[in-house]
Amino acid sequence: MDERTLLDVLVAASALTMASAMPFLYSALGEVFSQLSGVFNLGVEGIMLMGAFVSIYFASDMGLDAGLLVGVLAGIVTGALLGLVMAFVSVTMHADQGISGIGITLVGRGLSTTLFILLADGVLLVESFQPIRIPLLSDLPVLGEILFNQNIMVYGALLLVPLTAWLLRRTTWGLQIRAVGQNPAAADAMGVDVVRVRYSAVILGGAMAGLAGASMPLALTNVFQVNMTAGLGFIAVAMVYFGGWSPWRVMVGSLLFSAAYNLQIWVQVLDVKLFGETIPVNILLMMPYVLAIIVLVFARDMQRFRPQAMNRPFRRGD
């Protein structure tokens, strides 16, 4: 392989890594809202699956044929509704958050599969979002192709990072979210409606998980498959720990895990060998999860940023 083509392949692999960081970004940024408000939403995985199915069902001509934008919107609404369920169970009913999340995941998994088979006979294809070249910027060498020749949902995910950081740091609502996650009793005493703030954060987190789900069939793979997220939602939750609840660090984590998910491609491109042999595919598929555990071990310093009231239902007078 001569120099020129190797560079091209590297750029293509980087662009793909960039694009497949998108579902992580949407879901993990949503989870940042939820966890900062004090709700550990483990239902992301199921919400993403439902978002993925509903969005492609609305968008595909094999489903309702309502267009891509309606599909995205449907995914967001579905996610928000499941977020509402999570908020009701964990905030109003004071249920254990980890287990409620597993419940939501089971619902999303079972319902998306059932509906997929019943409504679409198990096949859904869609003409997905096409890349949009950004004038001038996309002509930059290397970076132009990686960053500025992506589809609109990738741009959206990247723009959400500064937007999330601004919302959380500079708006009253963002401060309220962080307050009810750190010390709900004090926030309550200051007149912040803890329940309402938590509901809003968890519903927004759900909507973003739905959007993350929608991004998979509509902007990445153009099909729906049973259980297509395959644990990606759980990784997104782990990434929030890794990122220490900061949107910028969550973005770094997303890129890292996206690279780990595309390890197969990278190993092929860079022609990596282990003891002179090709590395078995299953070992490569294992790596994102091994990485997640390692990252959780090393990110324990981040625990100091942990919302102190996470996992604790708020009851006035406790």
Added chain:
Amino acid sequence: MIQIRQKFVQRSDPLIVLAPILAILLALVLGGILLLLLGRDPILAYRAMWDGAIGNPFENTTSLANTFTRAIPLMLVATGICVAFRGGVINIGSEGQLFVGALAVVALSAQVGDSLPALVYVPLSLVVGFAGGAIWGAIPGFLRARFSVNEILCTIMMNQIAIQLLNIMLSGPLRDPSANVTQSAMLPEGVWLGRMLPPTRLHTGIFVALIATVVTWLLLWRTPIGYRIRAVGQNREASRYAGISVPVYIILALTLSGGLAGLGGAVELTGVSRRMVSGFAAGYGFSGIVVAIFGRLHPLGAIPSALLFSAMVTGAERMQRTVQVHYETIIAIQGIVVLFAVSSSMWVQRRAAKRLAIDVSMSRSDENPGSGAGDVRPAEA
């Protein structure tokens, strides 16, 4: 004193028994509404489910035997989850622990062949299966105790790693060379668990499961080790001040929890499939969580609970064949049951606490966390 009173109040509250049953009924009604919206006859679907799970036991025991067979690994997995919960850690990794337990048995039989008599071989395989799962549970336990790694996330990741490990073993070292599909060779007959009701696959592993649940119950409530596990689960700080080594008991709880799941994998392997196939025992891990919560996180509660959920899953397969509704519908219904169960348990508990407060007009410190299902949560995640 307060403990006893609270127990009394809880027992006298009919909601304790009614809430989970209502949860199931509500979930089934919601499922029925969903079926109706999708243009399927819910009565027909649920009748198919009943036939598949129970049928008419006086004429044909096949359905019932299938339900019991499926309940065996569920019971073991759920018992394991109870141990973790009681120790204040949440184990979502049963699926992986079950795989590794079964994989350890396959590896054992690949090494030993059929050179051992069944009387030694079967118990050995159970021990090896337990050990395999225990190791897979001990890793997140250690990471939790030593590095405070969130055990929920860690066990989920361990599941995915186990799935890939299974694929590696099945496509490489443990693959049956004569088969076209990825599966292991048939296990030697000496390690098989006997079948009790041929042609059904109901096997003697059911006694293993029943004994394991009872032993776990005795361990948790009748031995000092079990007492310490539960003490750590209820209040880590207090346990530490009482001189209990909290990290050791956290690791122990997850190790035992994983071991029981591994045992479930071992009996499923030697009793039912008798060879490792891809897609082996898929879904038992997550269903086990539902079973454990529904059994109020008590090992003995896991027995009826496992039978109930096994009936639902077994019935769902028949439902898929007769009304063409994918059996994963039952996963959604299980999810709804979980949501109802965790919501109602808190509610019932608060009600009990309120009644207690009125009863003995004690301060609110009686709201003893961790006395009911779904609330044995450590303070720190």
